[in-house]
Amino acid sequence: MICRMDWDQLYELSLDVINDVVRKRPNPPLLFHYTKPDAALQIIEKGVVRASNVRYMNDRSELEYAHGVISHVLIAESETLPERAAFIVRNYTTALEKYVRTTDFYLSSFSANPDLLGQWRAYCDGGRGFALGFKGSSFTKLGAELHLFRVTYDRAEQENAVRLLYE
Numbered sequence: 001m002i003c004r005m006d007w008d009q010l011y012e013l014s015l016d017v018i019n020d021v022v023r024k025r026p027n028p029p030l031l032f033h034y035t036k037p038d039a040a041l042q043i044i045e046k047g048v049v050r051a052s053n054v055r056y057m058n059d060r061s062e063l064e065y066a067h068g069v070i071s072h073v074l075i076a077e078s079e080t081l082p083e084r085a086a087f088i089v090r091n092y093t094t095a096l097e098k099y100v101r102t103t104d105f106y107l108s109s110f111s112a113n114p115d116l117l118g119q120w121r122a123y124c125d126g127g128r129g130f131a132l133g134f135k136g137s138s139f140t141k142l143g144a145e146l147h148l149f150r151v152t153y154d155r156a157e158q159e160n161a162v163r164l165l166y167e
Helices: 007-023 037-046 061-078 083-102 117-123 136-141 155-164
Strands: 030-035 130-135
Touching: 030 037, 030 117, 030 136, 037 130, 061 083, 061 155, 130 136
Parallel strands: none
Antiparallel strands: 030 130
């Protein structure tokens, strides 16, 4: 008999694996948050960088894209697994799809580069804002529900990162 794993079990297992991968990579010495002057003032005064719901950001498709990459890799890899393991992977991708559709994700963006033209244009009021620097080591003290991930725009690197999660 094949049993169905519930989402809580899958989620906890995923976080354990992701945290293992994340801990193996040190943060850059400095991370920069590009922002408009009024937001920079609020960050400095309150000591808080706000996160935005991914569904209301300028590119809402990023979350669905990430889900697609993960699902593609897992389903392709499941073809070489024994039936029970393949069933768990298919079950996971179905649960992940539901989770992505029904969960609010909040993001805040940082860059290791303090001077990127695209970031100045997109997030700094046409270049009139600030790139606020934060010590990379301060991100190791994030709470259990907060995670720092490096973003890559190369599809092969994305797929390899997914494979790292289960190796």
